Amino acid sequence: MTQIHTGGCQCGAIRYRAEGEIGFPHVCHCRMCQKAAGSYFLPFGGVLYENFKLTRGEPAWFRSSDTVRRGFCRDCGTPLFYDGGHDHVSITLGSLDAPETVKPDMQTNLECKMPWFGELDGLHHEPGMDTTPEQAAEIAKGSRQHPDHDTQHWPKTASELWI
Structure with missing residues (x-):
């Protein structure tokens, strides 16, 4: 059975669908x-063009270099x-x-990885700072x-998004 992955931006203006396995799932530190x-860092995974479809909206594109463009939601910035x-x-894995x-x-571009990144699991955790079920x-x-x-x-209405 073919895997189906859906995702989109935070505000819902952009939605997408990817069929099949997401290839080369990695964390880029560049x-x-x-x-x-x-x-x-930014986690990515690749989807063949023929297996990828926008189902709502059109992303804005920023050409971050001569060879790369990055798509994002012009409304919420995701x-x-x-x-x-x-x-x-490549889709951002957090947008799934x-x-x-x-x-x-895998990880890529380790020369830019924060030198203390491996110590994160050892950071102090303050349970009182977690969101309670009531707060959630x-x-x-x-x-x-x-x-x-x-x-x-x-x-439901555009006015729900903006103050």
């Missing part, structure tokens, strides 16, 4: 990916795609509806984040 994600001009598009289903099996329920009531599944229409 400086361009750090800047694009606003984070220390980084979604990396297109290096080959036979596939079920990101836990694709585990990275309250946040969910007013959340404008698209749910982790396809919807007929999102948002």
Whole structure:
């Protein structure tokens, strides 16, 4: 049976569908990916163009180099795609509806990896800083984040997204 992966941006303006296995799932530590994600790394996996389809909206594209363009949602800013001009598009694994289903099996560009990254699991954890189930329920009531599944229409009205 063919694997089906769906995903999209935080606000729901961009949705996509990928069929089959997501290839080369990896974490990239390069400086361009750090800047694009606003984070220390960016996880990606590749999908052949013929197995990839936008199901809602059109991404904006930023040409981050002569050979690469990066797709993102122009409304909420979510980084979604990396297109290096080959036979596939790479999707950001965090934009999948079920990101836990694709585990990275490689790292790239280690020269830019934060030198302390391996120490994260040893950081102090303050349980009082975790979101309680009651807080999560309250946040969910007013959340404008698209749910982790396809919807007929999102948002109910455009005014729900912006203040």
